Amino acid sequence: MSFLNKEICDGDNPDLTEERRTATFDTDRMAQVIYGSEKFAARRRQITKSISRIPALQDTKPLAFMTREEKITEACRELDVLSDHWEQLIYVNDEEEALHLHREVIGMEGHPFALHETMFIPTLVSQASDEQQEKWLGRARKREIIGCYAQTELGHGSNLRKLETTATYSPSTQEFILHTPTITALKWWPGALGKSSNYAIVMADLVIKNKSYGPHPFIVQLRDEKTHQPLPGITVGDIGPKMAFNGADNGFLGFDHFRIPRGNLLMRHNRVEPDGSYLKPPHAKIGYSSMVKVRSRMAMDQGLFMAQALVIAVRYSAVRRQGFLEDKSQEVKVLDYQTQQHRLFPSIARVYAFIFCGLETIQLYEKLILDVNKNGDTSGMADLHSLTSGLKSVVTHFTGQGIEQARMACGGHGYSMASYISEIYGVAVAGCTYEGENMVMLLQCARALVKAVELVEEGHPEKLSPMMAYLTKPSVTVDLTVGPEAYVKIFQLIAKKQAFKATEQLHKFMVAGDSRDVAWNKSAVELTKASRLHTRLYILKTFIRRVESITDISVKAALTDLLNLHLNYELLDVASYALADGIMSSTQMDFIKNQLYSSLEKIRPNAVSLMDSFQFSDLQLRSVLGRRDGHVYQNLFEWAKSSPLNQSEVLPSVTQYLKPMMEKSKL
Numbered sequence: 001m002s003f004l005n006k007e008i009c010d011g012d013n014p015d016l017t018e019e020r021r022t023a024t025f026d027t028d029r030m031a032q033v034i035y036g037s038e039k040f041a042a043r044r045r046q047i048t049k050s051i052s053r054i055p056a057l058q059d060t061k062p063l064a065f066m067t068r069e070e071k072i073t074e075a076c077r078e079l080d081v082l083s084d085h086w087e088q089l090i091y092v093n094d095e096e097e098a099l100h101l102h103r104e105v106i107g108m109e110g111h112p113f114a115l116h117e118t119m120f121i122p123t124l125v126s127q128a129s130d131e132q133q134e135k136w137l138g139r140a141r142k143r144e145i146i147g148c149y150a151q152t153e154l155g156h157g158s159n160l161r162k163l164e165t166t167a168t169y170s171p172s173t174q175e176f177i178l179h180t181p182t183i184t185a186l187k188w189w190p191g192a193l194g195k196s197s198n199y200a201i202v203m204a205d206l207v208i209k210n211k212s213y214g215p216h217p218f219i220v221q222l223r224d225e226k227t228h229q230p231l232p233g234i235t236v237g238d239i240g241p242k243m244a245f246n247g248a249d250n251g252f253l254g255f256d257h258f259r260i261p262r263g264n265l266l267m268r269h270n271r272v273e274p275d276g277s278y279l280k281p282p283h284a285k286i287g288y289s290s291m292v293k294v295r296s297r298m299a300m301d302q303g304l305f306m307a308q309a310l311v312i313a314v315r316y317s318a319v320r321r322q323g324f325l326e327d328k329s330q331e332v333k334v335l336d337y338q339t340q341q342h343r344l345f346p347s348i349a350r351v352y353a354f355i356f357c358g359l360e361t362i363q364l365y366e367k368l369i370l371d372v373n374k375n376g377d378t379s380g381m382a383d384l385h386s387l388t389s390g391l392k393s394v395v396t397h398f399t400g401q402g403i404e405q406a407r408m409a410c411g412g413h414g415y416s417m418a419s420y421i422s423e424i425y426g427v428a429v430a431g432c433t434y435e436g437e438n439m440v441m442l443l444q445c446a447r448a449l450v451k452a453v454e455l456v457e458e459g460h461p462e463k464l465s466p467m468m469a470y471l472t473k474p475s476v477t478v479d480l481t482v483g484p485e486a487y488v489k490i491f492q493l494i495a496k497k498q499a500f501k502a503t504e505q506l507h508k509f510m511v512a513g514d515s516r517d518v519a520w521n522k523s524a525v526e527l528t529k530a531s532r533l534h535t536r537l538y539i540l541k542t543f544i545r546r547v548e549s550i551t552d553i554s555v556k557a558a559l560t561d562l563l564n565l566h567l568n569y570e571l572l573d574v575a576s577y578a579l580a581d582g583i584m585s586s587t588q589m590d591f592i593k594n595q596l597y598s599s600l601e602k603i604r605p606n607a608v609s610l611m612d613s614f615q616f617s618d619l620q621l622r623s624v625l626g627r628r629d630g631h632v633y634q635n636l637f638e639w640a641k642s643s644p645l646n647q648s649e650v651l652p653s654v655t656q657y658l659k660p661m662m663e664k665s666k667l
């Protein structure tokens, strides 16, 4: 049975068509699993189709040949076209659809609305009072104003308690005075701040009667709504080119005693009364919720970044022929090499695993905000914070690795910007830094782990959250042939041992006289290892849970192969812990390796379709190597011909320098 008839096209590269015919499942059904529901998967396709009917949105010039100014202008032009069609294309205020629309049309290099959608609006939703939402949220959603999230400063990003921008309350005028007291207090990095936004959420130290209350969110108008000129008292601009994201104007911002009304402090959870009295929020870290929001999305977003790179690498590997196996009359597809499969397939498995985690954490955040806003219930905050802190760190790290492997798997052409993989890599690895530097966030996750271990040691295992319950599991001998649960048990033992070892080390330093902070720092590497194992256990369990819940038999079978690969690959990757602690034997190691190699063979016929299932359009992929039709070579040649360097036969640099130099050399 051939599942993909609707997508197979006679004009496509025959090698890719052959791959699509071997699929054992329906890619539309797989897309439902990837995107969480039949409805959303279908909406994505519908939106993609509608976009393809708008001529002004079809790809013009490759972004690789554009300057930053051209990229920004092009993104703005596309946003303008989108704005004209917004209501026909997507359901208004549907965040997932808006994200899909932006990804599809504008790509990944950034645009003026990126932070507006991902942080500005979410901060208004979670932090603004009903009255404040009335005033700003509607305007923001209609895109009458453009906002960003200005928190990080030149001198401080991780340690928020030391942010230097002040918001000093003046009871006589009922205003806050925003001020940048030093060069290091300049806001630095916020996306879309430099040139596009006219509003910002500014995180500043709230000061009332000389007392500091720590960082709080304020909504601040930065530019005149008519002229777009910065308002007096505001210095704002672009921070310059970056490793990637060069279609975005990450910016700097300084205030010179800039006054805003009292009502611009976002007051859903805390208040400053006209006389300057301060009402505390129900949880000290509630003002950090927008960061938790983005972190809760990152497993999904990073999974999709890695998926884009893998679609490109897998399709290309199916059309690239080089070298021989048995048949010496025809070169093989490079996808048939075991090393190529080993390079790519474990990342395919991770993509699926990360996306399943993302579907879960996005929902957890939505529930949390509902609980907090409706019932004032903040009890879920600590768990979601530790989970998303660990998850964003592990996922971004492996995504970076996976994309780089995908790049190398494409050989020389992977290094060309025609592959687009370098851009995907640059964008994805920014996630290791933004929304909390990875080490810093792993250490946040470790705080929760250490507390949990201490609870067990103090004899209160009943107080553990469900995610920590494995810390009480006794050591057992495990038969790996019984299936996924056996792998979970071994992983739990490994993660538990590391959590206890790291905590023991921390306590040892403290008993020897170190303060908790110093002991913490001396144990930090071990603590981050514990956090990674804890998080990888969560990812593994989520993957198993999700596959178990699938009802379509052929989709479930294909994902079971991927899950088995994941289980074996992950366990092999942490085998040094298991061997050192005697949790696993070398015979078990051999078993795992053999399972891994046979998983690669099982996945091979489905590889292209597993990636086709993401249903990225060529417009979104922007990759010559990853084209759906597989016509790589002629299009690489066309792409190279469109390079600005090839618009004339003799470059001015040759006439001006090389020719005279060669002439001089003849004398």
Ligand SMILES: CCCCCCCCCCCCCCCC(=O)SCCNC(=O)CCNC(=O)[C@H](O)C(C)(C)COP(=O)(O)OP(=O)(O)OC[C@H]1O[C@@H](n2cnc3c(N)ncnc32)[C@H](O)[C@@H]1OP(=O)(O)O
Pocket (backbone or CB within 6 Å): 099, 102, 103, 113, 114, 115, 117, 118, 149, 151, 152, 157, 158, 159, 160, 161, 191, 285, 288, 289, 291, 292, 294, 301, 381, 382, 385, 433, 434, 435, 436, 437, 440, 444, 447, 448
């Ligand atoms: C549109 C199309 C594109 C689509 C595709 C998407 C991709 C394209 C978009 C790109 C978008 C880029 C967007 C980047 C946007 C930025 O990067 S915005 C800036 C982000 N900045 C950060 O993340 C800063 C990281 N630092 C922090 O979050 C905090 O300083 C730290 C590290 C959590 C420490 O905070 P602290 O206040 O010093 O707290 P600390 O003393 O360590 O802990 C105190 C307690 O609070 C708890 N706590 C701390 N934070 C929290 C929290 N949030 N919740 C609950 N409890 C907490 C701790 O667990 C701890 O608990 P205990 O252990 O004591 O019980």
Ligand SMILES: Cc1cc2nc3c(=O)[nH]c(=O)nc-3n(C[C@H](O)[C@H](O)[C@H](O)COP(=O)(O)OP(=O)(O)OC[C@H]3O[C@@H](n4cnc5c(N)ncnc54)[C@H](O)[C@@H]3O)c2cc1C
Pocket (backbone or CB within 6 Å): 115, 149, 150, 151, 152, 155, 156, 157, 158, 159, 188, 189, 190, 191, 245, 250, 430, 433, 434, 435, 436, 437, 438, 439, 440, 443
């Ligand atoms: C592409 C991009 C987009 C961004 N967008 C925004 C935005 O929209 N809005 C915004 O406000 N910010 C934004 N940022 C800033 C970003 O959030 C910060 O850069 C990030 O939080 C890291 O902070 P930092 O730069 O101060 O790193 P630092 O903290 O200076 O990190 C440097 C090193 O110090 C280590 N370190 C720091 N503290 C500790 C600790 N306690 N324990 C152990 N090690 C530690 C880190 O692990 C790291 O190795 C963006 C950044 C990038 C790259």
